[in-house]
Amino acid sequence: KNEVEQSPQNLTAQEGEFITINCSYSVGISALHWLQQHPGGGIVSLFMLSSGKKKHGRLIATINIQEKHSSLHITASHPRDSAVYICAVRNLGDMRFGAGTRLTVKP
Amino acid sequence: DTEVTQTPKHLVMGMTNKKSLKCEQHMGHRAMYWYKQKAKKPPELMFVYSYEKLSINESVPSRFSPECPNSSLLNLHLHALQPEDSALYLCASSPGGGDPYGYTFGSGTRLTVV
Numbered sequence: 001k002n003e004v005e006q007s008p009q010n011l012t013a014q015e016g017e018f019i020t021i022n023c024s025y026s027v028g029i030s031a032l033h034w035l036q037q038h039p040g041g042g043i044v045s046l047f048m049l050s051s052g053k054k055k056h057g058r059l060i061a062t063i064n065i066q067e068k069h070s071s072l073h074i075t076a077s078h079p080r081d082s083a084v085y086i087c088a089v090r091n092l093g094d095m096r097f098g099a100g101t102r103l104t105v106k107p
Numbered sequence: 108d109t110e111v112t113q114t115p116k117h118l119v120m121g122m123t124n125k126k127s128l129k130c131e132q133h134m135g136h137r138a139m140y141w142y143k144q145k146a147k148k149p150p151e152l153m154f155v156y157s158y159e160k161l162s163i164n165e166s167v168p169s170r171f172s173p174e175c176p177n178s179s180l181l182n183l184h185l186h187a188l189q190p191e192d193s194a195l196y197l198c199a200s201s202p203g204g205g206d207p208y209g210y211t212f213g214s215g216t217r218l219t220v221v
Contacts, residue, residue: 033210042113042214043150043197086149090210095140095199097149 003027006087006098013105019074021101023087026068034061034072035086037100043086046072077105109134111213113198119219122188128216130181130198136211137203139181141173144195144215156181157203188220 005024013019023032034047047054047061049070054061058077063070074081082105087098111132120126130139138157142150155163156175164173170192172184181198198213 031210035212040195040217042195043212045211048210088149095152095210099149100147 002099003096004087004089004098006085006101008101009099010102011104013077013103015078015105015107017077017105019077019081019103019105021072021085021087021103023070023072023098024068025070025087025089025096027089027091027096029089029091031090032063032070033088033090033095034070035088037084037086039083046085074103079105079107081105109211111198111200111211113196113213113216115216116214117217117219119221120185120188121221122190124188125184125186127185128183128196128198128218130183130200130213131179132200132211133179134200134209134211135178135202136200136209137178138201139175140199140201141181141183142197142199144197146194150197154183185218188218190220193219 003026007022032049033045036044036046049061049063058075060073082103084100084102086100089096114129140155141153143153144150152165153167154173159175159178170187174182195215195217197215201210
């Protein structure tokens with residue numbers, strides 16, 4: 001079993017839909033990251049969380065430390081949101097990655 | 108400056124060539140990382156430099172040779188690579204000292220070995 005599990009693996013949505021991507025982890029962490037990677041591109045850090053909730057534009061990330069679970073929400077999704085979203089957790093220097101969720105938003 | 112800059116963005120090299128990948132940051136970060144990412148897979152850690160010293164080498168073949176000339180610069184020297192080494196090579200940096208925040212990725216170098 002991977003230390004960082006994401007669901008779903010693939011997600012197709014229509015433009016405007018509300019999207020949720022989930023991440024569960026089984027190790028102790030100092031921070032959780034949500035990352036975005038467009039096809040063939042580098043990785044952009046969307047959020048870094050150690051507790052609670054963060055919001056940036058149409059993106060919202062939450063974390064429940066007790067349940068070892070985090071969610072990434074996208075409101076009013078748009079085709080440009082199509083990308084792979086990766087959950088990664090850190091404990092001291094070590095970063096552990098989930099397998100990623102491939103999101104496709106259709107116009 | 109809040110970026111990690113990687114050059115070149117694309118590289119095609121033969122199996123007998125010697126080339127280098129470069130990574131630079133000016134955020135004062137003291138930890139720098141090399142990752143390898145194959146298509147549709149998450150990044151795999153290769154090397155970690157902490158305070159300019161190699162602290163982690165994830166059993167990477169010797170045809171990959173990292174170098175950290177100073178706290179802002181990280182190189183990855185490539186020699187006698189194989190076609191299966193073709194991948195996206197990502198650099199990242201963080202403040203170091205166990206600080207979990209400020210982890211920043213570069214945009215990567217897409218390497219093709221022919």
